[in-house]
Amino acid sequence: MGKTVVIDGNEAAAWGAALSRPDMVAVYPITPQSSLVEYLAEFIADGRMDADLMDVEGEHSALSVLHGACLAGARTYSATSAQGLAYMFEPYFRTPGLRLPIVVSLVTRDGVSPTCVWGGQQDAMSVKDIGWIHMFCENQQEICDTIPIAYKVAEHPEVMLPVNVNHDGNYLSYGVARVDLPDQEVVNAFLGEKDVNWHACLDPERPMAVDPLTGGATGAGPSMFVRYRKGICAGMQNALSVIEEAHEEWGRRTGRHWAPLIENYRMDDAEIALVTIGSMTGAAKDAVDEARESGARVGLVKIKTFRPFPAARIAEALAGVKAVGVVDRAVNFGWNSGPVFQEVLAALYGSAARMPVMSFIGGLAGADITVEHFARVIERTRRLAAGEFATQPVWLNEND
């Protein structure tokens, strides 16, 4: 059996990475991710982790180094946050097209401006449509477990896409909790050795041109480019079942069964439902429990996998409720709402179910979303079910 430790979320991520045995770790520090890369450096310095550590001059290079190493056959890892992700964007944007199975932790944070170094999911939500798989963790244990799962998914030949494993800055990065570390042998058996990604590699034994100019209006260009684009979409859709299989196998090997796509909490007879993502889910579940004690038939759907978006599962889970309150930790400025709210609306419209849905935005810039806040969300969603519609989002911390 592995050992049990009490660690913060950044150390849990470092353990998840170390257990996955990457060859190359390229890092650049940024609040609130910094301690994560310090843990990795410490693991490598102590010999607990056999990886090459490259302290690069910025996040743009951190991901670029992973591109190179991965094209030479390496399993690779990095972590970043907010401004770091923004600076990383150019190679980030390119990664899915190269179909590189890279795993990067996002320690989610609100972006500048106004200048802010505290938690929020604006960074992750700003890159949701690039072609990276996104999985959001609820607690420290889930962070540690999800990183090996992420490699299993990324390196699956039917997927071959990069994965962001996201955990909330501050609340999870610095919050301490009990974590059961799996045995290295268990993770080894689960993950296996990384195969060289022969579809795109730079090896003199097998020369190829990686990323030649593709497209243009004539010849094979347009159809070839479309084939690449459709390939990413196919990989994403394949990932839905691969993610489920990977979580199932992880559960079998470790005894910890995480909901792979969405988790339905007390949804069986629910009349109204909350939709949550990330660490806010803990307080939300407490609020649901309290409301249940007073007789309210309320349930909760937690989104673990945000990309690919498990639209059918969400529509199915919410099909029977009379109203839905979606709580976001980020803002979709163009829609005057939260981004997850938009996603849920889109998923529902693909089904026959019709019910009012409201957007709640909270936890920005490190603000707490308390059980009390969620009680207000539940109360407002009950009134929504009763016909009190909303045209504006509710900003949970605007008077805090």
Place this chain on the structure above:
Amino acid sequence: MGAFDTIAFHPERCDGCGACMTACSTAKGGASRLSIVPGAGDGRFELALCRQCGDPRCVMVCPAGALFKESDTGVIAWDETRCIDCLLCTAGCAYAGIALDDASGRVSKCDTCDGDPACVKVCPTGALEWVTAGDIYRDYGEKEDLFVPGLSACQGCNSELIIRHAMRKIGRNAVVATPPGCIPGMGSVGYNGKTGCKVPVFHPLLTNTASMLAGIRRQYDRTGRKDMVVMALAGDGGTSDCGFHAVSGAAERNEKILYVCVDNEGYMNTGMQRSSTTPFGSWTSTTPVGDHMRGKSQDAKDLPMVMVAHKCAYVATASTGYMDDLYAKLDKAIAASFEGFSYLHIYSPCPTGWRIPSDKVIEACRLSVESNFVTLWEYTREKGLHFTRSPDRPIPVQAYVEMLGKYRHLNAAETAHIQAKVDEKVALLRQLAAA
């Protein structure tokens, strides 16, 4: 047909002193095997000497098989035991390269003193030169061409020359990065699924070439494949401007990379826009010449010097006008890339963007070096900086500037500014070279 080292003659340097003939006579005995004779009335001298021809008439006309071309040196050898003294060879040669020696009564000709000619050593003006470029072409010819056949560069562009030579040098056990610009524009990474190289090649981003190569090199070092060359063939924009963070970071970490920067002084592939290595006064499409602007108003970033400040394992400048120098530096740069960051900066004129005829590119290279606008030097941590071609006795930079269309608008003061900057740069280099 092989290429061989040979004796070159620069008539403009010859003062007719005859020291070479005396040295030859002393070294070989008998009459001198070369003759310096007055030219056709222009005050210059001409040289009569065996050309060691590739298709030698003397050999063809010899009825006795006494003359033959040595396969390893290219020298036309004379076998005195076979010679029947018919003198047909002296009639067959158009260059007076083989002649009757009155003293011995037999023919005699230059044998290059086994590759160490006595005449060259005594020439006081440098009019005679032992040219070793033959090594380059022989070496080049023996190595496999790893770049796509044909040429899709602009006419006269030397970048294709650099690519071909560099890739032949590194061989098949290599990975090559060609960031966006003229070099992939020439088809190195191919188009729509077809490659342009026989080695693994890729388009990095314009901005991350050195970082991607660092990741590749580290992984192959980790898996024990340390003998692989990991090389960038990049332009000045991606090196000096938006990709500089990656170059500087990789150099600081001493990543084992061969980084070749082909500097054509601007973003030529995208339409000749200004870069930080564009020199003062240059017309570019973003530093045009009009009533309110007279080309680039700032001086160029001296990137090779910036790399010296990084204390790289190797830093050198080169020009396609001096291929022997470039070739030697390529060898050193490749060797250094197994020890640490190795940086080779090659100045490569852009006939299209600089507005010069395509047949004037090598001349532009030569004038840029002869005027010290481009200096040829190399740096190592152990030995510091030294010139590989003397910057002494330069010609005025005016001679270089006036042959380039991009400087057509320059006035005397602007040309003087360029001259002053050249002098300033050479003074600094001299200080470093002396240190």
